Amino acid sequence: MGETPRRGGDRPTSGRAGGARPAVASEPGAWPSAGTGTAPAVVDVHRLTKRYGRVEALRDVSFTVPAGTVTGFLGANGSGKTTTLRILLGMVAATDGHALINGRPYRELPAPARTVGAVLEPAAHPARTGRNHLRCLALPLGLPRRRRGPAVDEALAAVDLTAAADRPVGTYSLGMRGRLAIAGALLGDPELLVLDEPANGLDPDGIRWLRRFLRSWAASGRSALLSSHVLAEVTQTVDHVVIVDRGQVVLAAPATEVGRGHVEVRTPEADRLAELLRPEDVVRTGPDGLRLPHGLAEQVGRLCAAHGIPLVELHTTGPDLERTFFDLTSRADDETHTGAGGGARERAGGGWR
């Protein structure tokens, strides 16, 4: 972990992980502006709290989704991801705080389903065909009649379900239902995608498809917020990371600052190469293997070329989100078990190194 991303409680990361912001509008009918940084925030979640009776599902959750980014909303099962997204989309009422899209609650958006494409669950009537399911979604979207059919066809093609479009949804696999749900979200040609556990049920091919799709989505300049409890599936996809644990945000940072990867080197002359590098940078991973800090790949290449050291392997690994995640959440476990820190809320307020 090279950099020092901060925990949610510190908030200044990217200038967007909450910060001191009025919880209520300064003028009647006006909502607090979304974000103050360089990139405007598409989603602004501020001090969100949700209680079910005596159970506190969310506590002061704050984060933002910068425009034009894919933000991963990560956490274990039951950590509060789905509740947060459901509040954001108006399915569940918050006990306190607010969740805004383009500065407004979802239900106050001028054309909500054409601003936000959402997949909260891969729901569809099992007797309805995939095409008819999308027709039922396209009709209330307000597309002109002549555009409805082509929009449905385009959405089916985008998720590669054209061949199965006229089969009842009840015969679909879980992965196909997931892709059908994404097709439904695409129908309105939205600016923001909100996906709750989109990789659930996808086979490896489907996960690869989802990754390519999200990259393509981000490349088109639009934003996405996707929740997941499978860290590996989002590591290569997201620009921004929000980690939630037991109803609290424990980290909100750009992915580049989270658990940066490292340089893996394999060479039969590992000892010689290690002598050419700073000792504190070198970790031996085997008789012919070295692990070096992120950013040294070019230096290693030059050194090997200059000294005639044969290279078998030289590559930079991606961000180690998983390690970061477990560092944060296991530390919380340890502190909870030892009774230190007075609970997750206080811990989340501390700096993270």
Added chain:
Amino acid sequence: MTEARPTVEVVRRSGRSRGRRGTGPGAGPGTGRLVATELLKITTGRWQFVGLCVALAVHVPLLLLWGAQAEPLVAWNSLRSRSGFLLAYAMMFFGVILVTGEYRYRTVTHTWLLTPRRSRVLGAQVLTVLAIGAALSTATFAAWWARGAARHGAPAMRADRPAELLSAYVIVVLMVCAAGVAGVGVGTLTRGSPAAAGAIALSGLAEAVLDGARFHGPATAPLGILLWPTSETHVSSLLAAISWAVVLTAAASASLHRDLPS
């Protein structure tokens, strides 16, 4: 799924017409479009459509076997019950299924995402049930009337007294529609068909036992009209059935703000 996957490319549909958007914040689709969506769901969901067809088809053997009463007066007096009784409870069940099916298959999430103002969805469901109830009750009333007229002549079925005929027809339509709307209300309140069926059954039992509530509660008010001869109309039951439809719809509307957890 083993089919080849094409290259994923998200293309912004910037050149397309955006169609008619809502005019205000959270406006969403118009009522007409919402009703059209409900009708599309019914026709493409298969089971609801088949259920409605079965409700109509049940009348055919009854019409053939018992449609022609020997006495003209009996044919007239049984017109209202024969054309509306089964249909009223079928529509009540249909109203329940129309709403609870959305919860059962979780499609209510899509519905509320598309139309965040949930009361508008409820309004569209009520209008849909009203339209279907009116159409089906018109069909059954016409069929039973035609059967009686074919046997005993049109005058025996009050063709020469249009006010009387129209009154019988309107009452059948009102009862069928009120029962359907009550079903929508109960379905929205309970969010599940077993709970809705249980609530209606329990209510029916309680109403049957209690003298004051008999033929005036939500489950038995239609009986107070449709079990009696066409020439007799218990206005209190008629008003009770309509009032329950209104009260249950209002209660359902007030209950819509409840969370929809996963």
